[in-house]
Amino acid sequence: MTRLSNEQIMDYLDGTLSKEERARVESHLQANAEDAQLVNELRFAMSAAKDWHESETVRVSDNFWPTLRDNLGPAPSRGVLSSLQKSWRQAFGTSPATRLSLGAATAAIVLAMGAFLFAPQSAQQPVVAESLSAQDLAFVEQSVEQHEAYVAASPVAGDVSSLETGDDEVENDENP
Numbered sequence: 001m002t003r004l005s006n007e008q009i010m011d012y013l014d015g016t017l018s019k020e021e022r023a024r025v026e027s028h029l030q031a032n033a034e035d036a037q038l039v040n041e042l043r044f045a046m047s048a049a050k051d052w053h054e055s056e057t058v059r060v061s062d063n064f065w066p067t068l069r070d071n072l073g074p075a076p077s078r079g080v081l082s083s084l085q086k087s088w089r090q091a092f093g094t095s096p097a098t099r100l101s102l103g104a105a106t107a108a109i110v111l112a113m114g115a116f117l118f119a120p121q122s123a124q125q126p127v128v129a130e131s132l133s134a135q136d137l138a139f140v141e142q143s144v145e146q147h148e149a150y151v152a153a154s155p156v157a158g159d160v161s162s163l164e165t166g167d168d169e170v171e172n173d174e175n176p
Contacts, residue, residue, distance in 0.1 A: 008021075
């Protein structure tokens with residue numbers, strides 16, 4: 001073992017290592033003065049922090065956060081997004097009317113794209129028989145025959161002509 005990792009050191013100081021691993025770390029610390037010094041300094045710092053935390057309560061003044069915010073200065077540039085915003089403002093201005101017009105145009109584009117993408121699609125899409133293999137074509141023909149036989153064997157009760165034409169809705173509106 002050349003150097004202890006930070007994780008090994010913290011596990012050693014926390015006392016969470018197995019007996020075997022703890023023995024390996026302790027033998028390493030006896031052989032490596034640099035790691036031993038680091039462990040001793042961390043042990044001292046942890047002890048001092050614990051003692052300080054227990055002995056002294058820290059109270060932040062009521063105006064701490066506003067004072068800190070005022071002393072921070074302007075927010076840093078956010079890279080590409082910030083440069084895009086600057087070029088947008090230079091190209092289109094910052095007047096409220098311009099922003100409103102561009103916002104309305106953007107909303108119209110988004111709505112149009114949504115209508116195009118999420119519009120109901122036709123349930124029947126033409127299948128080109130030439131693109132099907134002979135086995136697939138036979139399967140489709142067999143499925144259609146089975147469906148037609150099923151529909152003929154179990155008819156729907158009542159008048160089915162209105163189901164095909166949609167005339168049922170018109171009749172209901174005329175005869176309440």
